Amino acid sequence: METTKIISDTNTNIITKNEEKNKAVNKGNNDDNDKKKNYDKVIEEIKIENKNCYISKISEPLLKKKYYKNFLKVLDYAYYAKVGASHVIKTNTNLQEERKKILKTKFIVIGLNQVIKAIRKGFQGIVILAVDIFPINIICHLPAFCEESNIPYTFVTTKNKLAHLCKLKRSITCLFIFKPNDEISKFEETINEYNHKQKIVNYKKLYDKLLKGVKKNHPFFQS
Incomplete structure (x- = not known):
């Protein structure tokens, strides 16, 4: 028994x-x-x-619909990475300075001035522009500046929709998505070690997929 x-x-x-x-x-x-x-x-x-919506005459190339999901995933990553990093820094007062520095990694900057500043500082990345900017002289110099700096760019959707996707209230003319740096794996390891609710992984993979889609759709960046 x-x-x-x-x-x-x-x-x-x-x-x-x-x-x-x-x-x-x-x-x-x-x-x-x-x-x-x-x-x-x-x-x-x-x-x-x-x-x-109104689409300006200079809104070319438009991001192809099959790459929308890649774009949305990158935005989601950037948002949760920022929230997660802030939470880890606030709740772990004994965190090493090296790790704190890594957690201050930027993934996106928003607004025309910030985008131009990032490009002038030599950062690599992708520029996303709104399709309904008016008057167009606000933004018409940016595509040429991106090409001169070898920065891929694309138009996606309206100013208000971009703001909504970035979880902001004010409309957005453009944003800059940073290329992942050499510390990205350490960033993800640190976030995931301390923050178990929202894991973040594979930023490089997400970025590379979006970059491929943007370049593929633009004759200037296909060579």
């Missing part, structure tokens, strides 16, 4: 562990599905926004 009880308990433990594992897998799959649905919804919103 004792042997039978031990076997029964062992089987119960195995079943319980399997159930927990299955729940975790299902939760992960559900989270992925929710994210996919959310991206699909936002992509439809961008399509509708662009269909019904």
